[in-house]
Amino acid sequence: MHEPFVVVFLGPLGTYSHQVNLPASNQLLPVADARVSDAVASRAAHAGVIPQENSIFGSVAETYDALRKPNVGFVQGEVVLKVQHCLLAPRGVKRDDIRCIKSHEQALGQCRGFLAQYFPAASLEKMPSTAAAAKAVLGSCDSAAICSSICTTVFDGLEILYEGIQDQDSNYTRFYILSATRNTTLPPPTYPIPGQTRCLIRLSSVSNDASRPPLIMQLLAALALPVSRLDRRPQLESTQLFQDVYFVEVAREDTDHSERWILGIERAIENVRTVGSEAELLGIW
């Protein structure tokens, strides 16, 4: 008998992270916030879905903060999801009944134009998540929630009044698929980008001369790989003020997952270490 393949995501049930469904996963578990990577790292789950970046709001600081920890798991893929906000109300509630609209602050902001046009008189209520908003309107006769359409399957009794109500149509969120170890086999399909091979590397300065840590450009020169994304966060335990850890995503335009590509990355990481940086491979996909 197969053990169930456990995937954790940023809960509660019904969030956009929930929508990034790994089709073959037997068991989907919502967990709080930074716990996704903790659950994966501690092997409580085989894989996790973590939001990496939104096309409007940028990098997700909490995700990069979690990726600063040692033994954080291994990124094996990515999923880009269109954020498609819907207006959901309890069955039977009509447009003209709605006096109050609940959602996460960001979602309310992203639907400002729609709300001004269709519900100029409704009061707007901020909730901790879009899914919490959906749950909160259950049984109400005058409230609606802005959330993902998946909430109609998570919460019984809700229906979609409007779909795709966000002001900007190009609102996408990119997720990393994190596995427990580099050797965890993810159920198919896997999640590379067509025609591309990527990897994620964490760099942090560890110069003996703390007043002169190697500059990020020296580290990049030593790495000598085609960097496509670069993010900076404060070091978790820094001996000096404003010391950084950098997250470097590398993109190559082919789907060569051969030994040679992996060896090339490992050699690049060794090069960075020789110029005085801790360097850690956090993912290949």
Added chain:
Amino acid sequence: MHEPFVVVFLGPLGTYSHQVNLPASNQLLPVADARVSDAVASRAAHAGVIPQENSIFGSVAETYDALRKPNVGFVQGEVVLKVQHCLLAPRGVKRDDIRCIKSHEQALGQCRGFLAQYFPAASLEKMPSTAAAAKAVLGSCDSAAICSSICTTVFDGLEILYEGIQDQDSNYTRFYILSATRNTTLPPPTYPIPGQTRCLIRLSSVSNDASRPPLIMQLLAALALPVSRLDRRPQLESTQLFQDVYFVEVAREDTDHSERWILGIERAIENVRTVGSEAELLGIW
């Protein structure tokens, strides 16, 4: 008669931004959020104080988002301020009277150890800012606020019960001093870092072949300046998904503000433009 020199900061009165006092400023005006750079850019103020980075929480996304706009002003200096939280209560309120402690969520989190040790039974209330918390406890007989000591001068009737109550002693915030134009003369003292010359440059890809924008490492190679900080935000108006704007801070270990240094920066910016990036000098100090 002198015109008053107007400095705007992230309000309300009593915030940590308020503490970054430009001594010679005749008029200090609190404004909301991203409006600091707007007020400076529109010449409603001569200068502004904007939080750039915190040593624990990292870069301030709102500040970098504001710096994406055209004609955003010009950074002429920096100030690093130690975040020194105090417990303030209305005069006469004693330690044993306190049942409720109000502050901004981050400040409550940063004083968790102190609160558990001294006020394990007090209820904690989140407020929109530390200064709003100070204002809210005025006249109360059982509440205290965690905020900056400057609140004792802003709000009459408050006194300091405890000083330096943050769990981590190395909590610093770094601010940019933004002037209306490159030629605005700031009142002394100016705010360079001793022994260092810095500049801030904004880079964004504008490749004709949108599918192959130049990589950040190509831009840095063309720039060929000693980059000390690198931040990434989504482009304000991007034609393509996940297109970035980078903010590059350059630090040089001397205090050479000569024509030659400035010409060198301008030449570096020209070099970046030739490899297909918009490049804009946002500050020198």
